[in-house]
Amino acid sequence: MKTICFYFQIHQPFRLKRYRFFDIGNDHYYYDDFQNEEIIRRIAEKCYLPANRTILEMIKASGNKFKVAFSISGVALEQMEIYTPEVIDSFKELVATGNVEFLSETYAHSLSSLGDPDEFKHQIDKQEDKIQTLFGVKPKVFRNTELIYSDDISEIVYEKGYKGMLTEGAKHILGWKSPNYMYSSSVQPNLHLLLKNDRFSEDLSERFSDYSWNEYPLTADKFISWIAATPESEQVINLFMNYEVLGSLHPAETGIFDFFKALPRFAAEKGISFSTPSEVFSLLKPVDSISVPYPISWVDEERDCSSWLGNVLQQEAFKKICEIGERVRLCDLRRIRQDWYYLQSSDHFYYMSTKHMGRAGFSPYDNPYDAFNNYMNVLSDFIERVNAQYPQDIDNEELNSLLTTIKNQGEEIEGLQKELDKLKKKSTSRKAKDSSAGTDK
Missing domain, CATH: 3.20.110.20 (7-stranded beta/alpha barrel)
Structure with a gap:
């Protein structure tokens, strides 16, 4: 059937x-x-x-x-x-x-x-x-x-x-x-x-x-x-x-x-x-x-990925955003993570395609070069914000090690604080009992 x-x-x-x-x-x-x-x-x-x-x-x-x-x-x-x-x-x-x-x-x-x-x-x-x-x-x-x-x-x-x-x-x-x-x-x-x-x-x-x-x-x-x-x-x-x-x-x-x-x-x-x-x-x-050794897609007659990565503009933009991926994933700032997702949408790279020039499409730009310039300006500001959090002169492995150390120290401090709170409660409870015993006498 x-x-x-x-x-x-x-x-x-x-x-x-x-x-x-x-x-x-x-x-x-x-x-x-x-x-x-x-x-x-x-x-x-x-x-x-x-x-x-x-x-x-x-x-x-x-x-x-x-x-x-x-x-x-x-x-x-x-x-x-x-x-x-x-x-x-x-x-x-x-x-x-x-x-x-x-x-x-x-x-x-x-x-x-x-x-x-x-x-x-x-x-x-x-x-x-x-x-x-x-x-x-x-x-x-x-x-x-x-x-x-x-x-x-x-x-x-x-x-x-x-x-x-x-x-x-x-x-x-x-x-x-x-x-x-x-x-x-x-x-x-x-x-x-x-x-x-x-x-x-x-x-x-x-x-x-x-x-x-x-x-x-x-x-x-x-x-x-x-x-x-x-x-x-x-x-x-x-x-x-x-x-x-x-x-x-x-x-x-x-x-x-x-x-x-x-x-x-x-x-x-x-x-x-x-x-x-x-x-x-x-x-x-x-x-x-x-067997599919090279990526395919459902777009255009070629059914490949050239609509997003087919020219030097697209390849440069994609290379730049991929380079900072590891640092962004180490970041826990909500705005940076949010912008990171939004800037990765494939549409931004599609707008830079020179394959579709002169054809009706969905691009908000006049031409692929405007799309590239606008995106790269935004990406430049975003990279500056990422670098302000995690400087470029520290490599990713060293940075990850430092962040892990800071996280571990934070967890250790949090554990000690909980232990201190418990001791304070015990001390307060003991004083209350002693005070109550003195009153009964």
Whole structure:
């Protein structure tokens, strides 16, 4: 029996304000609050809230047979908590159905898996804590930022306790193989993989409202019939996309919500079910392993990481922020740690890409060079703040040793203080008893 696995990505970065060279050292607040609030409120109204209502209706109307998975970056969840708490509530309502699974990812929607393994592990832990705190569930499946995956990354993900991961069904990796099966990592066979079906995913994410497409208009009946026509042996159709497909990238007037509402009925007629990634991993077995020596992603035709690290601007910015990672992780100042997460979002590097110049996109900058200059000005101020806490002339190992000594001394002082408090209480109690005995006499 064939099953459809729906997965949606949700992420919003903290966008930076215009930050000039002369602001370095003088202004330590980096964010465009007006733009951040305006964008997430607009997307919540057009996409998150109506899409969540649609999915809740689909679950109920299908008799709990429709299922779906989400990953929401930690920085997006922070913005929802600040500006649109009603979106958090609507996701809690979906979780309560038991038909919605939350996946783990990097807290900052970062590129840490490509340059800072320790930070990658740290952000996985932080994301797990955030999902557990807000929704009361612990993620069992991992998806990396923009489905970035490689053999090296698979080893870290397995080390973190995950048995399943989502990634891109890139043609240059699969060759003649179909993405409609479960696979495993070639270096860590116990890590199982679900691969995005590009054709069917992009029929919805890119072509649904394209009037020039020869299959326009796409109906639920037609779409399900295409899936049903795949070879009988192909077990799972993985439809992975950005959640903004519903209502934002394809506005409500295109019929996208009505299209989704009709899917469960036509799927049932064809004997096709819906499953969460965890269910697929528990039901199926890998048919083969795949080897990915160099990182892949679900972005652009190349399905690589060149959209974020493809030019010298991006590489320089990424190198600079990775260099200070160990020092920041030693820091316990809330503002520095918070800025550290926000500055790692992959979006900042995407805005610097020269691949997309002249094309409509989501960059708040006029061109990649403005994006680079603005980011590096902010990063320069941030590095100054980190160095003020932990000077550059002390190497990381020495600094870590000093901080450990200080921490141990602090714990020792705290222990001695507790012992002193106990002795004081005993002394006070003894004096009270002696005083009471003297009164009785």
